[in-house]
Amino acid sequence: MKSIIKIVGEDYVISALPKSYQKIQPLKNRDTIPTIRINCELGVWQHLPSELQMANTIYLHQLLQDGPLVISTYSPDWNGYGERHLQLLNSVYPRIRALGGNLLLLTTEYFKNIVHTIQEYDLEFNVVQDYENRISEALGIYSKYEPVWDRIAGISEDVPFAATFVINSDRRVVYDYVDRDFEFIVSDKEIEKAVKIARL
Numbered sequence: 001m002k003s004i005i006k007i008v009g010e011d012y013v014i015s016a017l018p019k020s021y022q023k024i025q026p027l028k029n030r031d032t033i034p035t036i037r038i039n040c041e042l043g044v045w046q047h048l049p050s051e052l053q054m055a056n057t058i059y060l061h062q063l064l065q066d067g068p069l070v071i072s073t074y075s076p077d078w079n080g081y082g083e084r085h086l087q088l089l090n091s092v093y094p095r096i097r098a099l100g101g102n103l104l105l106l107t108t109e110y111f112k113n114i115v116h117t118i119q120e121y122d123l124e125f126n127v128v129q130d131y132e133n134r135i136s137e138a139l140g141i142y143s144k145y146e147p148v149w150d151r152i153a154g155i156s157e158d159v160p161f162a163a164t165f166v167i168n169s170d171r172r173v174v175y176d177y178v179d180r181d182f183e184f185i186v187s188d189k190e191i192e193k194a195v196k197i198a199r200l
Helices: 060-064 080-098 111-121 131-138 188-198
Strands: 004-008 011-016 037-039 057-059 069-074 102-107 126-129 162-167 173-179
Touching: 057 060, 060 069, 060 102, 069 080, 069 188, 080 102, 080 111, 080 188, 111 126, 162 188, 173 188
Parallel strands: 069 102, 102 126
Antiparallel strands: 004 011, 037 057, 069 162, 162 173
16 A cells, blocks of 8 residues: 655645554454464474474464464563563463463564573473564564654663463454553463463
């Protein structure tokens, strides 16, 4: 879609912008997740459906084969917020697994640093590098036209907003949480409740 430009006197006013110029538009409850291909070589996979374990690439929705999927973003550039976020996910993950669910963490870290983060925080869930924030952009939580660094002091890198989604077997979002201000960590109780709902 091309931009629509109206001439007002000698000024040019843009009345509509292509989708790529829009600010973030996070997926909401009842939305369907888009078809997203993931390069398995960019991740550390600790829990995958058996038929996907030898795959070079997978689609995000294939991770729903064994049950609900929790998707969450993370960046070490979130500083203290990022550390608290990882600790929260780590504490709720056993409950997610007990309910038959799984967790995928999207990170801005390079692959070589992912292993270090997993060891440092003793993470047991799947972690994948979101190369150039492409997955986060597809989920509506990253836009280069609404950069986090322009909104939050102390963040200087190109990172996604803090977000967590719970997806059911129909590829529908049953829970969405986006913290645009990096003030409040997602609730572990809300994640657990949403995974229970996603099983129905």
